[in-house]
Amino acid sequence: RAMLHDLALIGDDWGFALETVRSPLRVWHGAADQAVPAAAARAIAGRVRGAELTLLPGEGHFLVFDRWREILAWLLS
Numbered sequence: 497r498a499m500l501h502d503l504a505l506i507g508d509d510w511g512f513a514l515e516t517v518r519s520p521l522r523v524w525h526g527a528a529d530q531a532v533p534a535a536a537a538r539a540i541a542g543r544v545r546g547a548e549l550t551l552l553p554g555e556g557h558f559l560v561f562d563r564w565r566e567i568l569a570w571l572l573s
Contacts, residue, residue, distance in 0.1 A: 514543035521547040522570055524563060526555030 521544045525537035534551055541549035
């Protein structure tokens with residue numbers, strides 16, 4: 497049920513346009529992710545002005561478990 501709920505949220509209207517986001521945004525994505533294609537990360541980063549895309553070769557869907565320190569450091573910077 498959780499996966500179906502996630503898919504419904506992704507496909508539904510988010511209530512705002514990505515183009516209106518003005519906060520700093522960095523998208524981390526594993527290039528080897530078999531659940532979400534890298535094209536999805538590129539699409540999101542491409543619609544937010546000034547967004548940074550970090551595409552990590554060889555990393556998969558759960559890269560956050562190995563990269564959490566790096567991600568947290570960026571969020572706190």
